[in-house]
Amino acid sequence: MRAPGLRRWWARRSERQRAFALNVAIGTVISVLAGYLETNAAVGKARDALLTWQIAQFASTDVARDILWLDVDETTYLNWHAPALTPRDKLCRLIDFAVRGKARVVVVDVDLSEPTAPGDVTPAQPCGKAHAGGDAELKAYLHEYATACNGRDAQSGCPPIVLVRELRTSYRSTYADGAPAHARRPQYFDDAAFGASGPVFWSSPNFDVDDDAMIRRWRLWEPLCDPSDVLPSTELLAGALFAGTSPERVRQSLQAFRPACVPVGGASNAVIAAAEPPESELDVGHPLRLSSRNADRRFFYRVGWESARGRATMAAFVPATLVTDVDAAHAFDPAVAAGRIVVIGGSYLDNPDLHRTPLGLMPGTLILINAIQALVQNDSLRETPAALRIGIEGALILVLSALSVYLPAAAALIVSILFVIASALTFGFVFLNMGYWIDPVLPLLGIFMHNLFEFSVHRWRHRSKHA
Amino acid sequence: MSPFAALALSVFLAAVTAAPLVSRYILTFTGPASAWQVERGTQRLSPKNGLPLQPGDCITLDAGGSATMTLIVDGREIAITAKSPHYCVSAQGTQNPVVAAIARSFASFASVFHDAQSDYDAQSTAAAVSRGASAPHVAFPMLAVGDQRVVAGRRALALSWSGGAPPYVVSVGTEGATAPLATAHAAAKHVRLPEASFTPGAYAVRIEAADGLRGEARFTVVAASALPAQPADVATILADPGTPVDLRAAYAAAWLMADPSDAWRLEAYQRVVGHDDSALARRLIYQLENDG
Numbered sequence: 001m002r003a004p005g006l007r008r009w010w011a012r013r014s015e016r017q018r019a020f021a022l023n024v025a026i027g028t029v030i031s032v033l034a035g036y037l038e039t040n041a042a043v044g045k046a047r048d049a050l051l052t053w054q055i056a057q058f059a060s061t062d063v064a065r066d067i068l069w070l071d072v073d074e075t076t077y078l079n080w081h082a083p084a085l086t087p088r089d090k091l092c093r094l095i096d097f098a099v100r101g102k103a104r105v106v107v108v109d110v111d112l113s114e115p116t117a118p119g120d121v122t123p124a125q126p127c128g129k130a131h132a133g134g135d136a137e138l139k140a141y142l143h144e145y146a147t148a149c150n151g152r153d154a155q156s157g158c159p160p161i162v163l164v165r166e167l168r169t170s171y172r173s174t175y176a177d178g179a180p181a182h183a184r185r186p187q188y189f190d191d192a193a194f195g196a197s198g199p200v201f202w203s204s205p206n207f208d209v210d211d212d213a214m215i216r217r218w219r220l221w222e223p224l225c226d227p228s229d230v231l232p233s234t235e236l237l238a239g240a241l242f243a244g245t246s247p248e249r250v251r252q253s254l255q256a257f258r259p260a261c262v263p264v265g266g267a268s269n270a271v272i273a274a275a276e277p278p279e280s281e282l283d284v285g286h287p288l289r290l291s292s293r294n295a296d297r298r299f300f301y302r303v304g305w306e307s308a309r310g311r312a313t314m315a316a317f318v319p320a321t322l323v324t325d326v327d328a329a330h331a332f333d334p335a336v337a338a339g340r341i342v343v344i345g346g347s348y349l350d351n352p353d354l355h356r357t358p359l360g361l362m363p364g365t366l367i368l369i370n371a372i373q374a375l376v377q378n379d380s381l382r383e384t385p386a387a388l389r390i391g392i393e394g395a396l397i398l399v400l401s402a403l404s405v406y407l408p409a410a411a412a413l414i415v416s417i418l419f420v421i422a423s424a425l426t427f428g429f430v431f432l433n434m435g436y437w438i439d440p441v442l443p444l445l446g447i448f449m450h451n452l453f454e455f456s457v458h459r460w461r462h463r464s465k466h467a
Numbered sequence: 468m469s470p471f472a473a474l475a476l477s478v479f480l481a482a483v484t485a486a487p488l489v490s491r492y493i494l495t496f497t498g499p500a501s502a503w504q505v506e507r508g509t510q511r512l513s514p515k516n517g518l519p520l521q522p523g524d525c526i527t528l529d530a531g532g533s534a535t536m537t538l539i540v541d542g543r544e545i546a547i548t549a550k551s552p553h554y555c556v557s558a559q560g561t562q563n564p565v566v567a568a569i570a571r572s573f574a575s576f577a578s579v580f581h582d583a584q585s586d587y588d589a590q591s592t593a594a595a596v597s598r599g600a601s602a603p604h605v606a607f608p609m610l611a612v613g614d615q616r617v618v619a620g621r622r623a624l625a626l627s628w629s630g631g632a633p634p635y636v637v638s639v640g641t642e643g644a645t646a647p648l649a650t651a652h653a654a655a656k657h658v659r660l661p662e663a664s665f666t667p668g669a670y671a672v673r674i675e676a677a678d679g680l681r682g683e684a685r686f687t688v689v690a691a692s693a694l695p696a697q698p699a700d701v702a703t704i705l706a707d708p709g710t711p712v713d714l715r716a717a718y719a720a721a722w723l724m725a726d727p728s729d730a731w732r733l734e735a736y737q738r739v740v741g742h743d744d745s746a747l748a749r750r751l752i753y754q755l756e757n758d759g
Contacts, residue, residue, distance in 0.1 A: 057571045061564035063542035315490040333517030349746040429568045
């Protein structure tokens with residue numbers, strides 16, 4: 001009954017309407033088929049390169065108002081006589097500056113696993129109540145702080161201090177699947193006095209490094225062995241503490257991701273099946289879903305780095321030397337730290353902590369600042385909702401189908417490509433700014449496939465006519 | 468108290484007790500505090516490193532002072548010097564990130580087309596040369612942008628270039644003069660000419676490579692008083708007798724290269740070339756010799 005009706009309806013359509021409907025049908029089939037190409041390595045590379053380029057266009061579009069960088073810059077490094085390791089008494093003064101300035105969170109992006117060499121110990125400069133000098137000064141300050149501020153928060157003058165913990169490969173354990181496990185690297189000072197409830201915490205400074213040595217994604221936590229534990233990433237812990245989430249809550253949320261550790265060799269042939277941990281939510285200024293799937297999401301870089309001037313495009317930064325190497329008459333007013341996440345770290349040229357990012361080479365501390373800012377602002381790439389994706393694909397199919405009906409084949413091809421590129425550079429940026437990446441690679445592939453299809457049909461008709 | 472009232476009260480208390488974030492402040496300054504006037508309405512404040520500033524605050528350097536001050540205003544660095552001795556703080560508008568990204572992407576496309584056009588022009592010139600036409604092909608990247616300046620005085624001018632085959636004959640003289648002021652032979656693509664006296668005026672540098680390719684560029688010699696003002700932190704480093712010579716040279720070059728007029732690359736090169744012990748200096752020399 002229906003087929004003759006459909007045939008009659010089709011016969012009543014004009015030539016153009018038929019061509020348009022046929023194009024829409026072909027476009028829909030191609031968009032479904034092209035979806036299977038997503039796993040293709042070449043397509044994946046093209047998409048990755050395009051997304052990296054698009055993110056780079058957002059460089060310096062944010063000045064990270066919530067963050068102050070106490071930067072161990074080239075001038076500071078020179079004034080500190082180019083030490084191999086960051087002098088601990090200077091570091092202590094920087095932490096104390098942030099605490100006195102009523103920071104909300106203090107992040108110390110400095111490796112504390114090694115004591116400074118005797119030659120690096122600078123003359124003692126008062127830091128808090130401690131006057132021990134050198135390595136002992138920082139140790140005494142942190143222990144005093146942990147005791148005096150236990151159970152107190154930033155509003156009562158005790159901002160949490162987040163230290164970065166260097167990790168090493170465990171000699172004793174592997175993860176359940178036999179992969180090498182991470183363990184804490186020993187510290188030069190005893191950290192038992194810090195306690196679990198703070199206000200001094202350890203965090204992982206690690207990021208996911210891609211095959212091309214570029215850092216694009218964060219690692220929100222690090223599963224550890226010896227003993228089995230989970231260390232929150234620096235950006236996750238700083239973001240959560242900044243939002244007022246308790247450290248206990250962060251710890252509880254991550255407990256589900258504690259790894260199963262087995263002695264080395266114990267999992268050589270048997271992969272121990274581990275159940276997918278349940279998802280949980282953590283308040284980092286917005287509800288952040290913690291699951292294995294989004295642990296390594298791609299984050300936005302918006303704070304740029306001007307390498308010629310050695311400066312970040314931030315609302316608040318202070319070269320560390322203006323805090324540590326001045327007399328009382330020229331003391332820097334700590335008010336700039338008030339209410340902010342204060343990050344202490346280095347950008348001096350000899351610092352090996354320099355990495356590739358979508359915005360170019362960048363000091364590790366600025367990568368951390370970008371990651372904290374992205375986490376606090378919910379500025380990471382997320383899965384595009386199906387309705388949005390289908391809506392955009394549908395609109396593209398309609399426009400491109402209309403173009404190929406109204407324009408000659410060659411002109412339609414050129415205009416279609418230009419239309420997709422122009423859309424990617426306008427609407428694409430609008431959606432990307434919201435965290436949704438609209439893939440222009442598949443529509444372009446679709447156009448080429450459609451063109452190939454039409455060309456083949458045209459040749460087949462031509463041959464049949466002349467046969 | 469109901470939970471809603473408690474929540475409303477806590478939000479209100481948080482709003483009224485939260486300190487506003489300081490995004491405008493004095494980063495650093497040189498000279499005595501008495502040389503500076505920091506005015507907030509009718510109130511006069513004492514300058515201090517880190518002093519928070521508000522929109523409407525005005526800062527003035529007393530006439531004749533050689534001190535400098537650097538402010539941070541919403542992520543931008545503002546220098547107050549004898550040349551621009553007065554600044555009033557205003558709230559800076561922020562650009563929409565999407566508009567900025569679109570503008571930047573179109574600019575990068577434009578630069579791709581520009582580079583492609585430059586490559587095409589270079590290839591055309593090379594082809595013309597291979598056909599026997601004489602075309603200038605030795606380029607001076609650091610003299611390619613605008614009117615580059617160098618400070619007057621008796622000095623051994625350093626230059627670098629690209630293109631052509633060694634050895635090269637390089638000469639420099641006043642524009643239009645027949646006799647050069649200084650001439651040198653070079654086996655590499657850089658040279659320091661013999662010492663000569665440079666008085667303010669227009670000059671030209673000419674080069675001839677062994678393969679017959681030639682190049683010519685112009686620059687201007689100016690009085691030392693025309694140099695841009697030094698930011699406070701650079702002034703502090705350069706004034707410190709303890710600063711190593713190499714680092715002093717690198718900072719002086721970086722200061723000149725950062726000038727928005729982009730006219731001090733040649734002078735920056737004079738300051739830093741030969742002082743390449745620091746990573747900063749090596750980077751600046753590379754940048755000047757290759758990118759201009």
